[in-house]
Amino acid sequence: MAIKGHQTDGLYFADDVIQRGCRFIVADRYIDLPDHVGLLVVKDPGKTAALFAEYIYDFPHESQTMIGVTGTNGKTTVSTMIHNLSMALGKKSAYLGTNGFMINEDHIVSANTTPETTRLHKRLREAHENDTEVFTMEVSSHGLKLGRTFGVNFDIAIFTNLTQDHLDFHNSMDEYGHIKGLLFSQLGQDVKKHKYVVLNNDDKWSEVYKDMTPFETISYGMDSTADFYPTEIEGSLEGFNFTLNTPEGRFKVNSPFVGEYNIQNLMCAIISEWLQGYEFERILEAVPAMKPVDGRLEVLDPSLPVNIIIDFAHTPDALRKVINTVQPFVSGKLTCLIGMTGERDYSKGAEMGEIATLADYAIFTPDNPANDDPAMLVKLLEEGAVHDNFTSFTDREEGIIHAVNNAEPGDTIILACKGREPYQIVEDYVKMPHRDDLIALDAAYRKYRSEEYVDGSSKI
Template identity: 70%
Template sequence: MNSKTLLSLLKIKTIYGKFPQKVTHITTDSRETNQDAVFVALKGHQVDGFDFIPQAVEAGCRFIVTDRYRPLPEGVGLLIVKDPAKVASLFSGYIFDFPQESQTMIGVTGTNGKTTVATMIHHLSRALGKNSAYLGTNGYIINEDRYDSINTTPETTTLFRRLKEANDRETEVFAMEVSSHALKLGRTFGIDFDIAIFTNLSQDHLDFHNTMDAYGYVKGLLFSQMGQNVRERKYIILNNDDAWSKTYRTMTPHEVITYGMDSTADFWPSDIKGTLEGFNFTLNTPEGEFRVDSPFIGHFNIQNLMCAIIGEWLQGYRFSHIIEAARSMKAVEGRLEVLDPQLPIDMVIDFAHTPDALNKIIDTIEPFVKGRLIFLVGMTGERDMTKAEEMGRISTRADYAVFTPDNPANDDPAILVEALEKGAQHSSYRSFLDREAGIRHAIEYSRPGDTVVLACKGREPYQIMADYVKVPHRDDLIALDAAYRKYRSDEYEEDGD
């Protein structure tokens, strides 16, 4: 991309120095710069990209974008703009040749369910024969190839690079989670979504948004930013059971499709039956009734699956084909995932870390509990502490609760655990300052027939400790190791782990 072309895109700017003739890359990470890159210095919550301009220049970068002046060596161009984040999005589109335009872009937002819905759409798209990509908490996936992803929704330049990589592999569908942080910080600027989905809204991230109203309206940016051109075939999928949907439907001129648990929605389920191995139900649609078999458990997963089915229907697939594809799906990793059903206890992991999500997990699991329900929950460090007491209260709906920290970062684990303890409704609980110790205790405390639920992390592969150091950690692997040590007989051991 010609640098002069990029510079000509901006009406208001200040330019110093000499820019390279062409650039082929753009990044907000000084470690990824080179002589062919644009470095955009963004100010984040923990670091300021402005401080890393010298490192970018040292790496050979000759095109710097920032909102402040600083002297640079001869031969390096400095572009000063009012909003570097918007410029990063604008330039990324041109440098990567707008890769989103050749893919059906599906964005999923909400407090809970984003990962599940986006993953379901990806799996359904694959089963229906399409090249597809997923981006979110569970990583970055192109068809069946998986890559790591740091944020639920990465910053703008990384997002465009992911879109380009997917486009180069001829993906037709790109399903991604859209977090409230991403919407507020402008990470999705320039992404033209074709289908936008809302799952639900409940208390979370108030450390970032301050109030529920602010949190809710930020989520609404996904819908309001879909534009006013009704000649474009775009769709909004809203949860009819969530009050915020009434607000979101007023934010867009595009057609709104609703789903919910009763007949007031466009799509709703009836005749629901299920076990810990999966639910089946009748899906009522504007085109008739269809029986759906799925490996997913819980009413909220029925809602999630309806979202995914609607998303495929809006792309032109027949319900009969979509329903058949749904039969081949597997449970989403780390989302109400049952670990090794051959064990004499039921072990379930989930990512739920809000009061609403914890309540829904217990509501879902309780009908299938044969013995005692043992529930482990963690409080995240440097996050909204006002939800901790309620999380502790909900956890003690179980027969026995275990409290631990979760990604404590620079917070004192003892304070995190004490905040959960304040909500305890009975004395049948134990607290641990180390999450692994808590998991092993939960398994050791169990006996055959019990159900053990490990909430908050799913398959997240690390713990964020002091100074934001990520230490390898997997709830599922720790729990399985503890359970095999406690329950596996000699004949199990012969099979190997």
């Protein structure tokens, strides 16, 4: 299936796949091929690939409750929460997204948030063969625009929020928002099927998406205008507790997740289980035992004398929420380290730098610089700084080590933008191994536990 992508064209690899044994090619235009290789020319090879994949893998989504989560921020957290909550309720579950592919506890790393259509259907088949009952996946705007989700029959579609991101790929925020809306419009028109749309009442785009689907919509938000909303919120870096107001009454929630935005994310997960027929009492009994989401407001080794927090926040809105969540619990100095991604939306750089300097001390680094000059990326962040108490590094690892070595007991460090992403994309798109969390822990153990530290493996 020769699909034309954002950076390359499948037909460029025709000779290679023929040498590997391919005997039939589907493409969007004619190309000279050897006599023993067939060619089918179609308008959209991506849609044709989805159709082929459906039949080859025998419609694997039909045996599972399919849940799609879209939005700028929160996709990974919501999807992982649903996956973990489903397992806690005794169901066999699969997850697919930024943090990889999981069938119950088994984990495989993935390259894309939403894989291309044939690989996606293969994952669905693998889950089906393992008797999973629910399959939760992140649905990116790239995946929707490029047709990667063609043919997937979602039962529940969830919207988290829409803020500035990916404007290197989309022409405007309006285009970005309407592409996200494809998830809700593609639920179809067969109202004999039980399908639901879960919308963030605090985001204006929900009104647009509400009009895009014929199916029932359920809203969640932070005030009483939503169907689901919290009151009596109490929190710390160990978790937030609150009262959940629902159409069926009020329920106390003891949550291990930190931050008001994680209350919203958790409400999405709770609603998704309720829509599948579970009673609130049973759902909420499982919440306190839920595992933290890797790389999302994750506190590393709480026994250390400094708080080291990693988070995937790489948009202005997400970074502001992380800092605002952490600041009330900071007893010493707050340090925020952020990176600027190469070959992406440069327009958010200054705003990211401004938000990072809400902390007492900011550190600027590149993040996945690709073919961009790391010094140029750092400069974009520096232009937004509102105070001079910052420093910059063109090597992210050096910046992380500096953040730890510069901290004193009682201080808090936020390492933003990467979470547990295991690589840095450098020149020529080479992926070099890199983990914010392991670098930070290594530096912290050397500083605070040198007498216990051997080679890092015993602690990390």
